[in-house]
Amino acid sequence: MPAIWGLDLKELQWGKFKGSYMFNRVYHLRRTKMIVYQAAMILCVVSESVGTAMLSDYVDQQDGISTRSHGQAQVQNNDIIGIASFNIVVGIAVATIFGAGFFFDLFWPERIETKAVRLSWKISAVAVSIIALVDALALTVIVATHRAYIIGVPPEYARTLVDKNGPPNLIYRKNAMSVTSPVLLWLGVVATFSSTYIMWRSHQHDDQFGPWSAEYKDEETI
Structure with missing residues (x-):
């Protein structure tokens, strides 16, 4: 079988996804890594997915209200759109680093890496953890304290446009998806720092x- 970066591709086997192999005690901290790496990936990606749906709704809100008012009204909600877009980038970054860590440890737990590669892993893990924390703080503040505004038309007409256009709510904290995304992200931040x-x-x-784990070495020497 061919090898890429010194990794034998014959080790890519579906059987390694079995719990008996994935959570074995042969390798040091294997069970913990398999759990926390997946938690970081899943929580951040789900937050990203919920945030993407929220982002789409607020973009549609801009288009819908502008169309209904024949271009007179403009929705000012770029803050939530911007942070939701950044959250997508963060979700991808976390999934890339810890997803790679998960698969490399699953398929090639005995691989030998240079000091430069090891340092790259560590720096990348710290970097995405800090970025995820910044993202969570910004998303939380925006959802908790900000809201969308409609400009270009009188307040009464603006309310009519909102009623006709429907969800999402102009007040971000009253939108279920706007609240769910940062909650999931905070859980992801905890998992990301734990993974690091x-x-x-x-x-x-x-x-x-x-x-190899100390337990496995002890068994081998018996």
């Missing part, structure tokens, strides 16, 4: 003792 910590600990152990 576990990755650093795992690398430290691997550099000193190799990838």
